[in-house]
Amino acid sequence: MRLLKVLAVCLTVLAMSTFAMAGTLEDVRAKGWIQAGVNGSLFGFGKADEKGVWKGLDVDSARAVSVAVFGSPDKLKFTPLTAKTRFTALQSGEIDVLFRNCTQTLSRDTALGLDFCQVNYYDGQGFLIPKKLGVKSAKELDGATVCVLPGTTTEMNVADYFRANGMKMNPVVIEDTAELAKAFFAGRCDCLTSDASQLAGTRAVAPNPGDYMILPEIISKEPLAPAVRHGDNQWKDIVNYSVLALINAEELGITSKNVDEMLKSNDPKIKRFLGVTKGIGKAIGLDENFAYNIIKMVGNYGEIFERNVGINTQLGIERGLNALWTDGGLMYSPPFK
Amino acid sequence: MELTKKNKGKVIVKPPISSIGIPGWIRENLFSSPFNTVLTIIIVSILWFSILPFLNWALIDSSWLPDANCRESDGACWSIISSNYKIILFGFYPQDILWRPITAIFLLVSLLFISRNRNYWNAFLGYSWIISLVIMGILLKGGILGLEAVDIERWGGIILTLLLSVFGLTAAYPLGVILALGRQSKMPVIKTFCVFYIELIRGVPLISLLFMSSVVFPLFLPEGVSINAILRAQIAIIMFTAAYVAEVVRGGLQGMNKGQFEAADSLGLNYFQTMRLIILPQALKIVIPPSVSVLISAFKDTSLVVIIGLYDLLKTTQTTLSEPKWMGFSAEAYIFIAIIYFVCCFFMSNYSRKLEKELDTGL
Numbered sequence A: 001m002r003l004l005k006v007l008a009v010c011l012t013v014l015a016m017s018t019f020a021m022a023g024t025l026e027d028v029r030a031k032g033w034i035q036a037g038v039n040g041s042l043f044g045f046g047k048a049d050e051k052g053v054w055k056g057l058d059v060d061s062a063r064a065v066s067v068a069v070f071g072s073p074d075k076l077k078f079t080p081l082t083a084k085t086r087f088t089a090l091q092s093g094e095i096d097v098l099f100r101n102c103t104q105t106l107s108r109d110t111a112l113g114l115d116f117c118q119v120n121y122y123d124g125q126g127f128l129i130p131k132k133l134g135v136k137s138a139k140e141l142d143g144a145t146v147c148v149l150p151g152t153t154t155e156m157n158v159a160d161y162f163r164a165n166g167m168k169m170n171p172v173v174i175e176d177t178a179e180l181a182k183a184f185f186a187g188r189c190d191c192l193t194s195d196a197s198q199l200a201g202t203r204a205v206a207p208n209p210g211d212y213m214i215l216p217e218i219i220s221k222e223p224l225a226p227a228v229r230h231g232d233n234q235w236k237d238i239v240n241y242s243v244l245a246l247i248n249a250e251e252l253g254i255t256s257k258n259v260d261e262m263l264k265s266n267d268p269k270i271k272r273f274l275g276v277t278k279g280i281g282k283a284i285g286l287d288e289n290f291a292y293n294i295i296k297m298v299g300n301y302g303e304i305f306e307r308n309v310g311i312n313t314q315l316g317i318e319r320g321l322n323a324l325w326t327d328g329g330l331m332y333s334p335p336f337k
Numbered sequence B: 001m002e003l004t005k006k007n008k009g010k011v012i013v014k015p016p017i018s019s020i021g022i023p024g025w026i027r028e029n030l031f032s033s034p035f036n037t038v039l040t041i042i043i044v045s046i047l048w049f050s051i052l053p054f055l056n057w058a059l060i061d062s063s064w065l066p067d068a069n070c071r072e073s074d075g076a077c078w079s080i081i082s083s084n085y086k087i088i089l090f091g092f093y094p095q096d097i098l099w100r101p102i103t104a105i106f107l108l109v110s111l112l113f114i115s116r117n118r119n120y121w122n123a124f125l126g127y128s129w130i131i132s133l134v135i136m137g138i139l140l141k142g143g144i145l146g147l148e149a150v151d152i153e154r155w156g157g158i159i160l161t162l163l164l165s166v167f168g169l170t171a172a173y174p175l176g177v178i179l180a181l182g183r184q185s186k187m188p189v190i191k192t193f194c195v196f197y198i199e200l201i202r203g204v205p206l207i208s209l210l211f212m213s214s215v216v217f218p219l220f221l222p223e224g225v226s227i228n229a230i231l232r233a234q235i236a237i238i239m240f241t242a243a244y245v246a247e248v249v250r251g252g253l254q255g256m257n258k259g260q261f262e263a264a265d266s267l268g269l270n271y272f273q274t275m276r277l278i279i280l281p282q283a284l285k286i287v288i289p290p291s292v293s294v295l296i297s298a299f300k301d302t303s304l305v306v307i308i309g310l311y312d313l314l315k316t317t318q319t320t321l322s323e324p325k326w327m328g329f330s331a332e333a334y335i336f337i338a339i340i341y342f343v344c345c346f347f348m349s350n351y352s353r354k355l356e357k358e359l360d361t362g363l
Helices: A002-020 A024-031 A057-070 A086-091 A106-110 A153-164 A177-185 A196-204 A233-252 A268-274 A280-284 A290-297 A301-308 B021-029 B034-060 B079-090 B099-116 B123-141 B157-184 B188-202 B206-220 B229-254 B258-266 B271-286 B288-308 B313-321 B330-359
Strands: A034-038 A046-048 A076-080 A114-116 A121-123 A125-130 A144-148 A169-173 A191-195 A212-214 A222-224 A227-229 B003-006 B010-013
Touching: A024 A057, A024 A233, A034 A057, A034 A086, A046 A057, A057 A076, A057 A233, A057 A290, A057 A301, A086 A114, A086 A227, A086 B206, A106 A114, A121 A196, A125 A153, A125 A196, A144 A153, A144 A177, A153 A169, A153 A191, A177 A191, A177 A196, A177 B330, A191 A196, A196 A212, A227 A233, A233 A268, A233 A280, A233 A290, A233 A301, A268 A290, A280 A290, B079 B157, B079 B313, B079 B330, B099 B123, B099 B157, B099 B330, B157 B188, B157 B229, B157 B271, B157 B288, B157 B313, B188 B229, B206 B229, B206 B288, B229 B271, B229 B288, B258 B271, B271 B288, B288 B313, B288 B330, B313 B330
Parallel strands: A034 A076, A144 A169, A144 A191
Antiparallel strands: A114 A227, A121 A222, A125 A191, A125 A212, B003 B010
């Protein structure tokens, strides 16, 4: 009898928790925090510093979602995930949202049952070479030994690129980013291939950064976007528009510093965005001033970019594709109205 | 040669100065023949050219202080440890309350030291273990007695390594003994189950079990139910180690003389009494060395949780190394954790030798 009772209790708990999954938003509000999947060891995107404080572009984007839902950037718990475990963690409900420099692809969007939101970083794969190699274009790399990380799309892209251009390559595959960089600087290979954001960071830690250069060719498209589970439209909207709010604020010239003055602006676009004119909050199911809070507490996209990966950080990445569309980049937000 | 007259006229001949003391030892052991002389010279020069530069790198040219500018010196950069020891050793544990894990680890280590001496093995020590484990749990987890609650997800570094290994090993050992007994059992269902379990687990690498636990297993759970990733890895480690312990213990059981069983039977002992009083104490004693090897390798295997993204000692070190500032100083960081692993493993093997000697009854 006791066993039966225990079983009954277990089943009820299971049934109730299944029921509770109806909407991620209600679920998140009920437990009081958002469980965000992040990289954990990618400097500039998702990594804890030596004090254990999480930092990075992905981390700050996740903070924007936390502000949108709870009005505070700290209602977050981070789950560091590897490239292999990240999608399962989302599918199984272990995390609520995945901010882990994930490339959006068709098959991930469909077959894996994910939904990608607004891209928060446009990356692409490039090559880092020592200047003394005397190569000016990736097309001249025939027969080169290439240092590459295993198991990511990077390895496939570089093989495709060499095949498409009728060139031969000798891959040197090393598991760990830091060890890969070490091997490259020690001269184990002619060039290092990775996402351009990574190459900038790797070049920055070279014994003599001036001796190395990044080739102009970008051989792949890597739109890095946050992901949620497929089919939860409200939650997807919230994550999507939290990231878009960052971009929209930059378009409107609103920063964390001037956001309070902007409340007095007469521009109807700004009034609607900051919740002075009511409407957008009700539509999305959040506070009317959710966008104001995000910008006030996290900053706009430009501020986040410069703080984590920008030209004054160790990564020293220029805006490039991640500039606003008005500056020749790809960052473009639909109107908030 | 010097002759001296002492002790009622007995003549004591002192050995020549060249054959006693340090010079004597050197001559006897290092330069006793031309071949040995050549060998000595070669080995000393190899040591000279390898150890000296290493010591120079590790101790003399090195930087020790946090935030030293390591890229300007040629020596070892121990600053990576002094700047990041908190995150390397304790992962994401809140850094303002590190006294809690430190106290817990201190408690654990002192109990382990006390338990080394078998004279102290009594009920009191047993109770102190139980009480201390509870105290350690409270210290780490918090949430009561005014201690701030800390999620298990935030336990990292050496806390996680010790948690996985201490609980992994203490749970795996009894489970392994039960499996070994089950495999020897005459009851077909139990026997088949044990054989199946042991062979299945031993047939796959630990990595695949960890992947199963972290990637496949959550998909079978109903939506919204999630079992903590650390717990899942812990169970995988226990299951894996138990299968290996079981085979080692089976070796011990099969090595028992048939007469021991018959003697137990003739005394009228039942199965459990036979096992508990006669067979197991002897069988487990013979298999101390192999079981300690299994336990040591299980301890080191806990570092495999790196690949499922748990922040054990190895992973926190790798995280630190991924920071541009510290990239390239992997040798220093890995030497540091290698020392930690070595100390733990050395303690285990040393203890097993001691135990073996004490339990030796000459049988």
